[in-house]
Amino acid sequence: MPLANTSTAVPVVVDEGKCIADKGCTVCVDVCPLDVLRISELTGKAYMKFDECWYCMPCEADCPTGAVTVNIPYLLK
Amino acid sequence: MDEIKAGLSEIDCDVLVIGGGTAGPMAAYKAKMKNPDAKVVLLEKANVKRSGAISMGMDGLNNAVIPGHSTPEQYTKEITIANDGIVDQAAVLKYAQNCFEIIQELDKFGIRFQKDENGDYDVKKVHHMGTYVLPMPNGETVKKALYRQLRRARILISNRFMATRLITGKSGRIAGAVAVNTRSGEFLVVRAKTVIMSMGAAGRLGLPTSGYLFGTYENPANSGEGYAMAYHAGAKLANLECFQINPLIKDYNGPACAYVAGPFGGYTANAKGERFIECDYWSGQMMQEFYKELQSGNGPVFLRLNHLHKETAEHIEQILHTVERPSRGRFHEARGTHYAETMIEMHISEIGFCSGHSASGVFVDEFARTTVPGLYAAGDMASVPHNYMLGAFTNGAIAGEHAIDFAAEVDFEEFDRTDVAREQERVLAPTRREDGIPPNQIEYKVRRLVNDYLQPPKVTRKYELAQARFAEVREDLENAMVVRDSHELMRAMEVASILDCADMAACASLYRTESRWGLYHWRTDFPERNDADWKCHVLLSKQADGSMGCEKRAVQPYIVPISDDEKDAYYKQRITAEA
Ligand SMILES: Cc1cc2nc3c(=O)[nH]c(=O)nc-3n(C[C@H](O)[C@H](O)[C@H](O)COP(=O)(O)OP(=O)(O)OC[C@H]3O[C@@H](n4cnc5c(N)ncnc54)[C@H](O)[C@@H]3O)c2cc1C
Ligand code: SF4
Ligand code: SF4
Numbered sequence: 298m299p300l301a302n303t304s305t306a307v308p309v310v311v312d313e314g315k316c317i318a319d320k321g322c323t324v325c326v327d328v329c330p331l332d333v334l335r336i337s338e339l340t341g342k343a344y345m346k347f348d349e350c351w352y353c354m355p356c357e358a359d360c361p362t363g364a365v366t367v368n369i370p371y372l373l374k
Numbered sequence: 375m376d377e378i379k380a381g382l383s384e385i386d387c388d389v390l391v392i393g394g395g396t397a398g399p400m401a402a403y404k405a406k407m408k409n410p411d412a413k414v415v416l417l418e419k420a421n422v423k424r425s426g427a428i429s430m431g432m433d434g435l436n437n438a439v440i441p442g443h444s445t446p447e448q449y450t451k452e453i454t455i456a457n458d459g460i461v462d463q464a465a466v467l468k469y470a471q472n473c474f475e476i477i478q479e480l481d482k483f484g485i486r487f488q489k490d491e492n493g494d495y496d497v498k499k500v501h502h503m504g505t506y507v508l509p510m511p512n513g514e515t516v517k518k519a520l521y522r523q524l525r526r527a528r529i530l531i532s533n534r535f536m537a538t539r540l541i542t543g544k545s546g547r548i549a550g551a552v553a554v555n556t557r558s559g560e561f562l563v564v565r566a567k568t569v570i571m572s573m574g575a576a577g578r579l580g581l582p583t584s585g586y587l588f589g590t591y592e593n594p595a596n597s598g599e600g601y602a603m604a605y606h607a608g609a610k611l612a613n614l615e616c617f618q619i620n621p622l623i624k625d626y627n628g629p630a631c632a633y634v635a636g637p638f639g640g641y642t643a644n645a646k647g648e649r650f651i652e653c654d655y656w657s658g659q660m661m662q663e664f665y666k667e668l669q670s671g672n673g674p675v676f677l678r679l680n681h682l683h684k685e686t687a688e689h690i691e692q693i694l695h696t697v698e699r700p701s702r703g704r705f706h707e708a709r710g711t712h713y714a715e716t717m718i719e720m721h722i723s724e725i726g727f728c729s730g731h732s733a734s735g736v737f738v739d740e741f742a743r744t745t746v747p748g749l750y751a752a753g754d755m756a757s758v759p760h761n762y763m764l765g766a767f768t769n770g771a772i773a774g775e776h777a778i779d780f781a782a783e784v785d786f787e788e789f790d791r792t793d794v795a796r797e798q799e800r801v802l803a804p805t806r807r808e809d810g811i812p813p814n815q816i817e818y819k820v821r822r823l824v825n826d827y828l829q830p831p832k833v834t835r836k837y838e839l840a841q842a843r844f845a846e847v848r849e850d851l852e853n854a855m856v857v858r859d860s861h862e863l864m865r866a867m868e869v870a871s872i873l874d875c876a877d878m879a880a881c882a883s884l885y886r887t888e889s890r891w892g893l894y895h896w897r898t899d900f901p902e903r904n905d906a907d908w909k910c911h912v913l914l915s916k917q918a919d920g921s922m923g924c925e926k927r928a929v930q931p932y933i934v935p936i937s938d939d940e941k942d943a944y945y946k947q948r949i950t951a952e953a
Contacts, residue, residue, distance in 0.1 A: 299809050300856070328424040330595045331588065332534070332556060332861065335375060347861060349588045352701040355424040369705050373584035373625040 395426020397753030580724025
């Protein structure tokens with residue numbers, strides 16, 4: 298069966314003004330238990346790549362600049 | 375990151391620990407402490423710093439046996455009764471005897487436990503009979519404190535490696551494990567003299583009612599590989615029909631949590647605000663009453679705190695919104711729910727396997743040994759019932775100390791190299807297809823079927839239909855699943871475990887033709903408990919012909935006797951007359 302691209306709203310938001318991934322930080326990507334965050338090749342900033350989040354918050358708690366906000370995923374909010 | 379690369383490396387060690395959540399770090403630490411010259415490897419699918427059920431911390435110990443407050447014998451009796459008699463007491467008693475030492479050790483690591491003004495442990499009563507719940511005022515530091523000890527002890531940590539299969543040797547003894555890097559798809563073969571499994575619960579079995587695949591009670595990284603790997607290695611699994619089903623905050627799907635709120639006067643209430651169960655300690659019998667109330671005109675069910683003093687309710691809110699599941703404050707905020715004002719709607723969770731909360735696990739004895747020589751299991755995936763976090767730590771320690779001694783006495787077990795090649799082929803098969811069905815759709819379907827057919831009350835005909843549907847999905851999984859990168863490859867391996875667990879849940883439940891453990895194993899075709907035929911364990915394993923099968927195993931004679939008038943104490947949950 299061929300694959301489609303269906304869009305989905307993700308719960309984790311990164312404030313690009315605060316994110317220092319371009320200076321080498323990868324903390325949120327490193328700690329996420331579900332491994333759903335990545336650094337964008339386009340912007341050099343962290344973002345949520347996969348909508349597979351436990352809304353557990355290590356990404357937000359450990360970010361050195363307070364750039365991450367975890368929201369409740371839409372389906373259960 | 376995420377593109378699939380070819381690669382295979384191999385390492386050797388004395389003790390391989392798989393799963394770096396709670397039990398795993400303690401197992402690795404204790405093994406290394408006992409023999410500092412030994413090579414101990416800790417393999418983790420995520421990152422040990424923030425992995426597992428306790429990734430953000432814990433509110434307290436749910437089952438602390440503390441001198442002066444309770445005895446190991448009292449605890450063993452309580453758990454035997456709570457688990458409806460199906461307990462090999464040696465393992466529970468051993469836990470109860472050892473856990474205080476572990477508390478003291480955790481204290482040394484910097485984790486604090488609540489004390490009263492006299493400096494005595496401030497243990498609370500939540501269980502039906504005894505007093506075992508101990509709050510942790512800096513519970514958010516657990517993971518950091520553990521991690522520091524692992525670094526200090528020079529444990530070799532391999533993060534982002536997901537174990538997919540155990541390797542056993544020609545004699546049936548454990549030989550190691552195969553793992554895949556979740557960001558590159560490269561393989562790692564670990565040859566090990568002993569292996570300790572601590573991969574947590576099978577938490578992604580049922581589908582949460584929200585429909586969100588990752589909105590589970592358990593940390594969704596715990597997708598049941600521990601159970602599936604043990605099964606494929608020939609180990610026996612105990613009482614899988616004793617499902618985990620928990621009372622949770624509806625939609626948010628986190629603990630409500632009566633263990634925290636109960637000692638302050640909070641309780642589970644029906645829509646009229648009335649208490650309907652005697653004891654908020656999680657058991658199948660309690661869940662049965664919860665379920666009945668939900669189904670009756672008295673539902674839905676709520677956590678009630680709004681009768682308490684405003685400051686008390688806010689204090690509870692503050693604990694519950696900061697430690698274990700800190701996003702729940704945001705959840706309530708968005709809905710405008712304040713604990714001091716409104717009752718909080720609750721619901722029952724999806725089904726799962728977890729001995730931490732119920733009893734379904736890989737069968738182990740009091741030394742955490744499985745039925746495969748050299749293979750150990752501890753924590754939520756091992757069969758010691760109602761074990762919680764302190765059980766994971768304590769039994770992890772027992773496993774680590776036993777395994778390191780075992781490793782000193784044996785050499786590496788020989789194994790057939792084609793087993794590794796076959797496993798590589800199984801893992802990579804979905805990467806070789808151009809199109810097909812992605813893992814998330816297969817996962818959704820399996821878990822939706824689990825809800826439709828396996829969720830109690832258990833109906834024989836529905837279970838048979840489930841087995842037929844699972845077989846169809848297995849065809850798709852084996853012949854049509856497609857993945858495009860290493861992240862999806864991890865999800866593909868996870869869904870294979872989830873499907874194995876679904877089949878195991880069905881097989882074990884059909885085998886036990888009685889009802890037991892309240893809601894956990896309520897069979898409508900066999901509504902009565904039948905002690906004459908079923909006061910025994912059900913052990914599930916892979917049979918010689920490759921099929922899945924079950925057998926009975928006698929419960930070991932009790933060490934702590936249970937009298938007839940006590941044995942049904944957990945069935946007396948329903949509040950009948952007004953006090
Ligand atoms: C929300 C919540 C609240 C709780 N509250 C309390 C409480 O207040 N008090 C209490 O005593 N208990 C509590 N518990 C129970 C307690 O946390 C667990 O019983 C205990 O932490 C389980 O430890 P574990 O080591 O078995 O599993 P975990 O700590 O979950 O660790 C399992 C690890 O295995 C890893 N893993 C999984 N699959 C693989 C694989 N294939 N390869 C490599 N690694 C893998 C996972 O990433 C994870 O790190 C709570 C549980 C939950 C979920
Ligand atoms: S931890 Fe914070 S600063 Fe670092 S990459 Fe993530 S968002 Fe950016
Ligand atoms: S909330 Fe948890 S699962 Fe979600 S992105 Fe952050 S660390 Fe990952």
